[in-house]
Amino acid sequence: MKAFGYVSAKDVAHAVALLGEHGAKAKILAGGTDLLVELKHAVHNPEIIVDISRLSELKTIAVADDGLHIGALATHGDIMNSSIIRDMFPAMVDAAHSIGAAQTRNLGTLGGNLVTCVPSMDSGPALIALEALVTVASSAGRRQMPLGELFVSPRKTSLKPGDLLVDIVIAKQNLSKPAAFEKFGLRKGQALALVNVGAAFFIDKGNFLCPRIALGAVAPTVIRAPKAEAYLEGRKISAEAMAEAGRIAATEAKPISDFRASADYRRDLVAVLVKRALASAQARAAAKQKELAA
Amino acid sequence: MTDVTMTINGQTRSASVPPETTLLQLLRENFNLTGAKLGCDVGDCGACTVIVDGQAVNSCLMLAGQADGRQVLTIEGLASREHLHPIQKAFENSGALQCGFCGPGVLLSAKALLDDNLDPSTQEIRDALSGNLCRCTGYTKMIEAVQEAARLLREESRTQLTHARPEVATP
Amino acid sequence: MNEHSRVLERDKLDIAEPLSDVELRLPAVLPRESYPIETLTPDARQQTRAVGQRVTRPDGRLHGLGQTKYIDDLSFPGMLYARIKRAGIASARIKRIDTSAAEAMPGVMAVLTGKEIPVNSFGPSFQDQPVLVDDLVFHAGDGVAAVAAVTEQIANEALEKIVVEYEPLPAVLDPVAAMREDSPKVHAPNSNIYATKTIRKGDVEKGLAESDHIFEDRFSTQMIEHVSLEPHAAIADWDANGRLTIWATIGRITLARADIARTLKLPMSRIRIIGTIVGGNFGGKNEISQEPALALLSKKTGRPVKGVFTRGEEFTSTTTRHPIIMDYKTGVTNKGRILARQIRLVLDGGAYCSWSETTLGKACILAPGPYKIDNVLSEAFVVYTNKTMTGAMRGFGAPQVCFAYESQMDDIAKKLGIDPLEIRLLNAFDEGSPSPTGQVLHSVVIKESLRKAADRFDWEPRS
Structure with missing residues (x-):
């Protein structure tokens, strides 16, 4: 790695002040699983690294009045082991578990995964399906926006120099929404997603209500599949409907061909994974109902 | 320069290093602990795995500064001159290490797993070792070795060996 | 909680008493204790049973302790770190190399270019590989200059300061096209085909003519890197x-x-x-x-x-496994007996020969497969291209041809409606069968192995 300066932030205010001071010359170090690789390959040559990895206030996972808050520095391992997330948002546990391997999951953070903004990010689809919000801190104060507005293009977010992603929020009304995450990679471990899918819907008298489908790795950023969602809205829940939604979602994907897979193969995967994700969300809802009944 | 002080294998050590020094470089070059290896330098192969505050991490993906104030366990801290750690014993008896280059990382991943779970399923072992690549294709024996180590450790905890075993350098 | 339970409290390091400077200066190694861990050295001349026993490696102890010393674990007083600048272009003529800026950097102790190497070529069979290229670049991974500096970081920065001007030349990337007379030559004026082998047995034309069915297929495999965990x-x-x-x-x-x-x-x-x-x-x-x-x-x-x-x-x-383009023409009877097999292998040799000759020979000999075939023609060519060189890798060409002939065996079985196991048992070598090169084979257990394997995983005949 090339030489750089290093400062370890003491708290969020200190971090924001440091980022405000150094602007584009600074890079934020959270888990480092992406940043260190990029520094080694000289993708970035920052003058200073602002290490936020010690900010325990950004590691909290807790339920507040407005919903579930996951601190941006919660690692994928923290998410997998959090009883709150296991209980309320198991799709996120699946997503976290599918990332890298134990060693990288113990370092890599949710916020880092989101702001690195690669199309295949595994944290994105489930959160988008549950319409998550993100909180950004800067010297101008805090602001909240839908997660989708964070993503601009591969490796580019709407964050400006000086901004710090601090918090991911799933609104209260969406917490009980059955959701699922499905991923297909070339190996079972340590593989980037060829396609990943998040799906969520309420069940209203046996019908789909507010279905949300998010697709990863098939467009410049994580995208929703509005046509497939519209098809499902109000429709009776059935395996056929799920399969048809998958087929529609496949037409909405805009995948590329690369050395991992062809665009056609990825489109086929979208159809299969959307169907699976919907089915697994339904199964999860059924299991939950059974649990509540018992 | 970044000043760091950390507990390594139970001993407190300090160093002053350039900020871009990784934890792996710090261990190998400043502290002469060459057990952790540089394999890929991007967090894929797991040869650099060490345990920091109880969790297995890729030391090539951590700056030395991030490890300041933390507890680090390297392969050198697993055994003493008196006793092998049960994981080491099991790996040796199973012939689970061939060229050995991935070994320190694999053993520490196994340690992190067994510290949490003394009766892991094959799937859990595979999951715990999925960040450790072995090109000698020795995974089957490694999984057997972890199972054997788990058995040895369960036996130990059953016999209530409460006296501090020196070889278990729990950080 | 057992005694190995992990420390859950993070970010807390209790240093009860401030350590003295003397203590902090100690190396981070465990205190010396009385010798030793029980010995792993076997008694001299003691005969131990080997077959059926689990083998404990004599080096396993040090591996498990993390005490095995690989190269990167060694260092010597005053040692420097070298890095090599790579060409990054598949085929080119070097017009100019300027190392002066790199040499002027503090911490850079020496820079080396190909012209300074007394005999700038090596190789286990043909000496066609330069240590550092001096005139022509043969593939993108060629070294053009090397730097020795006091740290690896400085050596890396020095590489960026070395200026190399290239005149790009047409690159040969397709091994089949490389065989044509009019193809640009990787090592001009020599032909791109740098080694060949042919094996003839019986009369392949006659065998094919007598066959009920002819199967013609092309198979190809990709380049594979060894990826040993320890780098060179x-x-x-x-x-x-x-x-x-x-x-x-x-x-x-x-x-x-x-x-x-x-x-x-x-x-x-x-x-x-x-x-x-x-x-x-x-x-x-x-x-x-x-x-x-x-x-x-x-x-x-x-x-x-x-x-x-x-x-x-x-x-x-570094060397890789040869990609091979494999054309198989196989004649069989209605009952599935192979009468003739004609094979043409084109091995992509990359920029240098390395162990290509060995690979070529083994691939050519093994290409017909472990089957009794009276009429065989197996031809193999290894060809230079402007790609990473290929060389020795476990099996020396055997895995590639195995993929081809076994794939075709399945195709034949499917087409003729014969069980894939049966067609192999029908054609496989027996004790004393001659190989394609005429070697009489002993200890042949292929049929027993197949039957035992089929039995173990409950193979159900399919056709």
């Missing part, structure tokens, strides 16, 4: 008495010594090679690579010089 690494120390010691992660140290002696024009008696424990070879560490460059950097600086390849260099600048 070496330390060279050229001492003031003119003796050279090289610690190297090489499987064939005597061959390496001959090659190094040749490139450096140094008597072999002045060279000592210490083969350390190799962290994975698989055929990828069977020849020298950067060692002569490290030796010359050591000579220039009077200091030991260490070089460790990056993972990227492992892929671009």
Whole structure:
């Protein structure tokens, strides 16, 4: 790695002040699983690294009045082991578990995964399906926006120099929404997603209500599949409907061909994974109902 | 320069290093602990795995500064001159290490797993070792070795060996 | 909670009493205790049962303790770190190399280019590979200059300061096209086909004519890197008495010594090679690579010089497994007996020969498969292209042809409606069967093995 300066932030205010001071010359170090690789390959040559990895206030996972808050520095391992997330948002546990391997999951953070903004990010689809919000801190104060507005293009977010992603929020009304995450990679471990899918819907008298489908790795950023969602809205829940939604979602994907897979193969995967994700969300809802009944 | 002080294998050590020094470089070059290896330098192969505050991490993906104030366990801290750690014993008896280059990382991943779970399923072992690549294709024996180590450790905890075993350098 | 339970409290390090400066200066090693862990050395001359026993490796103890010393675990006083600048272009003529800015950098002790290498070529069969290219670039992973500096970081920065001007030349990338007369030549004026082998048995034309069915298929395999976990690494120390010691992660140290002696024009008696424990070879560490460059950097600086390849260099600048384009024409009877097999193999040799001749021979001999075929024609060609060189890798060509003939066996079985196991039992070698080269084979257990395997996994006949 090339030489750089290093400062370890003491708290969020200190971090924001440091980022405000150094602007584009600074890079934020959270888990480092992406940043260190990029520094080694000289993708970035920052003058200073602002290490936020010690900010325990950004590691909290807790339920507040407005919903579930996951601190941006919660690692994928923290998410997998959090009883709150296991209980309320198991799709996120699946997503976290599918990332890298134990060693990288113990370092890599949710916020880092989101702001690195690669199309295949595994944290994105489930959160988008549950319409998550993100909180950004800067010297101008805090602001909240839908997660989708964070993503601009591969490796580019709407964050400006000086901004710090601090918090991911799933609104209260969406917490009980059955959701699922499905991923297909070339190996079972340590593989980037060829396609990943998040799906969520309420069940209203046996019908789909507010279905949300998010697709990863098939467009410049994580995208929703509005046509497939519209098809499902109000429709009776059935395996056929799920399969048809998958087929529609496949037409909405805009995948590329690369050395991992062809665009056609990825489109086929979208159809299969959307169907699976919907089915697994339904199964999860059924299991939950059974649990509540018992 | 970044000043760091950390507990390594139970001993407190300090160093002053350039900020871009990784934890792996710090261990190998400043502290002469060459057990952790540089394999890929991007967090894929797991040869650099060490345990920091109880969790297995890729030391090539951590700056030395991030490890300041933390507890680090390297392969050198697993055994003493008196006793092998049960994981080491099991790996040796199973012939689970061939060229050995991935070994320190694999053993520490196994340690992190067994510290949490003394009766892991094959799937859990595979999951715990999925960040450790072995090109000698020795995974089957490694999984057997972890199972054997788990058995040895369960036996130990059953016999209530409460006296501090020196070889278990729990950080 | 057991005694191994992990520390859950993070970010807390209780240092009860401030440590003294003396204590903090101690190396981070465990305190010395009375010797030793129980011995792993077997008794001399003691005969132990081997077959059916689980083998405990004699080096397993040190591996498990993390005490095995690979090259990168060694260091010497005053040691420098070498890095090699890679061409990054498949085919080109070097117009100019300017190393002055790199040489002027503080901490850079020496820069080396190909022109300074006494005999700038090596290779286990043909000496066609330069240590550092001096005139023509043959593939993107070629080294064009090497730097020795006091730290790896400075060596890396120095590489960026070396200016190389290239005149791009047409690159040969398709091995089949490379065989044509009019193709650009990788090592002009020589043909791109640098080795061939042909095996004839019986009369393949006649056999094909007598067959009920002819199957014609093309199979191809990709380039594969060994990816040994330990990268290629070496330390060279050229001492003031003119003796050279090289610690190297090489499987064939005597061959390496001959090659190094040749490139450096140094008597072999002045060279000592210490083969350390190799962290994975698989055929990828069977020849020298950067060692002569490290030796010359050591000579220039009077200091030991260490070089460790990056993972990227492992892929671009070390040998790989040959991709092979395999054309199979097989004649069979209605009952599935193979009467004739005609094979044409084109091995993509990459930029240099390395162990291609060995691979070519083995692939050619094994290409018909372990089957009794009276009429065989197997032709193999290995061809230069402007790609990463291919060389030895476990099996030397056998896995590639196995993929082809077994794939075709399945196709034949399916087409003829024969169980895939049956068609193999029908054609497989027996005790005393002659191989395609006429060797009479003994201890042939292929049919027993197939039957036993089928039995073990409950093979159900399918057709």
